[in-house]
Amino acid sequence: MTDYNKEIIYTVKDRCKVCYTCVRECPAKAIKINNGQAEIIPSRCIACGNCIRVCSRDAKMFAFSIDKVKALLQGNQKVAAIVAPSISGEFTDISDYRHFVGMIKALGFDYVNEVAFGAELIANKYKEKLESKPPKPLISTSCPAIVSYVEKHHPQIIDSLIPVVSPMIATAKVLKEMHGDDLRIVFIGPCIAKKVEAAEEQFRGLIDEVISFVELRRMFSEKQLSEENVEPREFDPPVAGKGAIFPISGGMLQTVDLEEDFVKGDIVVAEGRRDIIEVLREFEEGYLEAKMFDLLCCNGCINGPGMSDSKKFFFKRKNISNFAKRRYDTIDLEKWQSNLNTYLQLKLDRTFEADDQRFPQPPGDDKIREVLKRFGKKEPEDELNCGACGYDTCYDHAVAILQGLAESEMCLPYTIDQLHEYITELDVSNQKLASTQAALKQSEKLASMGQLAAGIAHEVNNPLGVVIMYSHILLDEMDPTSPLYRDLKMIVEQADRCKKIVGGLLNFARKSKVTIDQVNVKKLVNNGLKTFMLPDNVELDIQVNASNPMLECDHDQMVQVFSNLFKNAVDAMPKGGKLSIIINEKENGDALEFLVKDTGTGISKDNLDRMFEPFFTTKETGQGTGLGLPIIYGIIKMHRGNIKVESNNNPENGPTGTTFYVTMPKKSGQKKEEAIDEQQPIG
Numbered sequence: 001m002t003d004y005n006k007e008i009i010y011t012v013k014d015r016c017k018v019c020y021t022c023v024r025e026c027p028a029k030a031i032k033i034n035n036g037q038a039e040i041i042p043s044r045c046i047a048c049g050n051c052i053r054v055c056s057r058d059a060k061m062f063a064f065s066i067d068k069v070k071a072l073l074q075g076n077q078k079v080a081a082i083v084a085p086s087i088s089g090e091f092t093d094i095s096d097y098r099h100f101v102g103m104i105k106a107l108g109f110d111y112v113n114e115v116a117f118g119a120e121l122i123a124n125k126y127k128e129k130l131e132s133k134p135p136k137p138l139i140s141t142s143c144p145a146i147v148s149y150v151e152k153h154h155p156q157i158i159d160s161l162i163p164v165v166s167p168m169i170a171t172a173k174v175l176k177e178m179h180g181d182d183l184r185i186v187f188i189g190p191c192i193a194k195k196v197e198a199a200e201e202q203f204r205g206l207i208d209e210v211i212s213f214v215e216l217r218r219m220f221s222e223k224q225l226s227e228e229n230v231e232p233r234e235f236d237p238p239v240a241g242k243g244a245i246f247p248i249s250g251g252m253l254q255t256v257d258l259e260e261d262f263v264k265g266d267i268v269v270a271e272g273r274r275d276i277i278e279v280l281r282e283f284e285e286g287y288l289e290a291k292m293f294d295l296l297c298c299n300g301c302i303n304g305p306g307m308s309d310s311k312k313f314f315f316k317r318k319n320i321s322n323f324a325k326r327r328y329d330t331i332d333l334e335k336w337q338s339n340l341n342t343y344l345q346l347k348l349d350r351t352f353e354a355d356d357q358r359f360p361q362p363p364g365d366d367k368i369r370e371v372l373k374r375f376g377k378k379e380p381e382d383e384l385n386c387g388a389c390g391y392d393t394c395y396d397h398a399v400a401i402l403q404g405l406a407e408s409e410m411c412l413p414y415t416i417d418q419l420h421e422y423i424t425e426l427d428v429s430n431q432k433l434a435s436t437q438a439a440l441k442q443s444e445k446l447a448s449m450g451q452l453a454a455g456i457a458h459e460v461n462n463p464l465g466v467v468i469m470y471s472h473i474l475l476d477e478m479d480p481t482s483p484l485y486r487d488l489k490m491i492v493e494q495a496d497r498c499k500k501i502v503g504g505l506l507n508f509a510r511k512s513k514v515t516i517d518q519v520n521v522k523k524l525v526n527n528g529l530k531t532f533m534l535p536d537n538v539e540l541d542i543q544v545n546a547s548n549p550m551l552e553c554d555h556d557q558m559v560q561v562f563s564n565l566f567k568n569a570v571d572a573m574p575k576g577g578k579l580s581i582i583i584n585e586k587e588n589g590d591a592l593e594f595l596v597k598d599t600g601t602g603i604s605k606d607n608l609d610r611m612f613e614p615f616f617t618t619k620e621t622g623q624g625t626g627l628g629l630p631i632i633y634g635i636i637k638m639h640r641g642n643i644k645v646e647s648n649n650n651p652e653n654g655p656t657g658t659t660f661y662v663t664m665p666k667k668s669g670q671k672k673e674e675a676i677d678e679q680q681p682i683g
Contacts, residue, residue: 008047008062008195013037015059020410022051022060023390027273027297028153028357032405041405044357046152048145048297049192049305050273062192062305065209066219069186072208073108077184079208080111080236082171084189085119085244088323089302089316090213090309097323099227101235104188104216106225111175111236115189116243118171120340123243125164125348130266130291137283138162138292142246144197145297146276147352154280155354162292165203165350167246168194172206174238174343184208188216190304193297202350212306238339239331244324246301271296362399371398375408376417388412435644461502468495514554514638516668521549521583521592528562537576546585551592552668557635564632565596565660572600572658586663594662602649602656611645640665 016038023031023038030044031051038059040051051060072079081104091100104112122142129138139160141147150158165173172185187194187210198207211219220226268290270279276295282288298304302316362368372394377383383394389410391397400406409415471492478485522544534540551558569579577599584593603611612633636643647658 008192009040009045009049009052010061010063011038011040012059012061015057017057017059019057020388020390021054021056023406023410024387025050025054025273027277028149029400029405033407033410036407036409043355044152046145046148046297047193047196048149048273050297052192052305053298053303062195062212064215064218065195065211066215069209069211069215069219072184072186075184077182078110078179079108079184079186080113080175080179081107081109081186081188082113082115082118082168082175083235084168084187084191084301085114085116085240085246085324086190086301086304086307086316086320087188087213088244089320090190090307092312092316092319094227096227096232097327098232098234099230102230102233103220103225103227105233106230107219107223109186111179111183112233113171113175113238114235114240114243115167115171115187116240116246117238117339117343118167118169118174118243119246120240120243121170121174121343121346121348122164122167123246124340124344126162126292129162129164134291136160137288137290140292140294141350142166143296144191144193146295148193148196149276149297150280151352151355152357154284155356155358157280157284158352158354160283160293161352163349163351165348166197167243168197169203169206169350170346170348172203173346173348176206177343177346178238181205186211188213190298190301190306192305214306214308217308237335238343239327239336241328241331241333241336242324244327245320266291267294268292269294272299273297359403363402367402368395368398371401371408374401375411375414377411377414384413386413439642460498464495464498464502468492468499471495514557514668516552517555518550519553519555519558521546521551521594524551524553524555524558524562525581525583527555527559528566531559531563532567532570534579535570535576538570538573539578541578541580543580543582546583546592548585548589548666549583549592551664551666553639553664554635558639561632561635561662562594562596564629565662568629569596569598569600569658572598572602577657590667591663591665594664595659596662597657597659599655599657603645603647603658604649608645608647636662636664639668 018033018036018038020033020038023029023033027048027050028044028046030041030046031038032041033039049062052062083104087100088097091097094100101112119142126138126140137160139146139150139157139162141162141164144166147161150161168187168189172187175183175185185207187198187207189210190213192212194207195210197203198210268279268288270276270293276297279288279293279295283293302320372378372383375397377394377398385393389397389406389412391400391406394411397406397411401408471488475485475488475492478488525542529540566579566581573579580595580597582595582597584595585591586593612629633643641662641664643663644661645658646661648654648656650656
């Protein structure tokens, strides 16, 4: 055996888009996916070239031998080109076969011979084998990819391979007999596997180089050769007869007037990846009985990977049939038969060598089911068997993963599901980011307002203190019956109100201290409710859903938070409603979430964006200063918590009302009684 195919077929990684078509079309499963790239496994490869033929991106390529052929042509020894019979299917653009013979000779070849003659020799050898009534079924060996497939992947039936050389080797032996061993020979055809076959040790010295029709066309292009500028030439002897139809499915049988008889079932003809896999598997398992299996890895050699055009299959087939008929009608049959009888005396036998590349038996179903679960196939009904991964079934895909050939990500439905999950996660992340950005903007806004409020409060506080002091003195000295007493009392009340506003500004903007202690949240809620009178028309609902209702916080400041939220909720329900206070423990158990929910009139979206701005209030003039929520915001931030609000004021969108969500960490991260200083708590 040889590793020559290691240099023949390769992957151009920059072009590979991992569509898994090559995996699907490889009969030997000699392609593995590694880190998202398709790689050929040389030891398993049979060089059939299916991967080259089906790759629309030209990511699978084969090594060219043009330079080596040019070197041969420039040498001193004579060089013969032996041409596969499928050449008439390749050059459908040339009207007369003698023109492409002339073009090949114009490249510098001394002889141009038909491999079809070698095919006729081999077909006769096959016929002899059949007529000798062999004890076991026979497998044709004209296709080197089939031979390699049996040697590597069905070695237990290697004895069924007909020990006869291929038409290429037979033709080379004929020419060596005619012209001597010094003759150099180049095979030209549609088959990549011929490059591997020519390098086998048992055929050493027969074939010097192998080029495909693709390479031949490039050589024509480089020399600007066409049928218009060359002299038409005939093939050199020995000429072929019916052997020209050899590349068509069943052509070997027709060459020696045999045919596939479906009634007797003596001969089975199969071609293409799926059919040869199925035929050899069934033959190996004992389901098929026949005298001979005529197998071609491609759909006939006219569809080989070395053809320049993989389309127009039936048009090429018709061209080959017409060419074979014209040739047979014009040849000297007596001379042809004489040559055939002469060269049938050549030694045309060969040997085969098993190269077992079969994988060990797959592991038990338990391990396979584990792998199936890895790419979302938890139950048998999840196995779609869509084939998008390159394997016929999900089960085969799982086995390939265990064999190191495949990856879970090759499953398209699984990958799509994963993509949907990633999109959902990304959407959540985007929402969190948007919320964080909004909070950051709010913090920056409040920080600016805090600095302004601090400046105003400090400037106003001192003169306001003087006004309050003297207004109280005057009020105490004023006779209550005086007509000025009422006006002076109004001044005192409004001055006291100004003091509260300034005090609120200072609390909002100045450095604050948080005294940490362990507090039961039920106590916080009860103390917050005690700061105001709950109207009779408001229903109260308190729910504590926490296994550990203890919270590290500043009791007084948190009571201020909840009393403000509770009072705002009640004020939003002037006609009555329901106040719900719900305390939930977060999933990870390290935080508590407080929901303060009312069934009031709700808040418009425009007002929601301004809820925490200082001096902004939806209450009537004189009913609120607009500092309650900003102060709450600052206290919660000092406790390293978060606050958000949801509201609906449109009955068409559902029940109206507002819900405040306050999230507080159970552990403050500070020691008991330790002060937390924040320059700008609202930021």
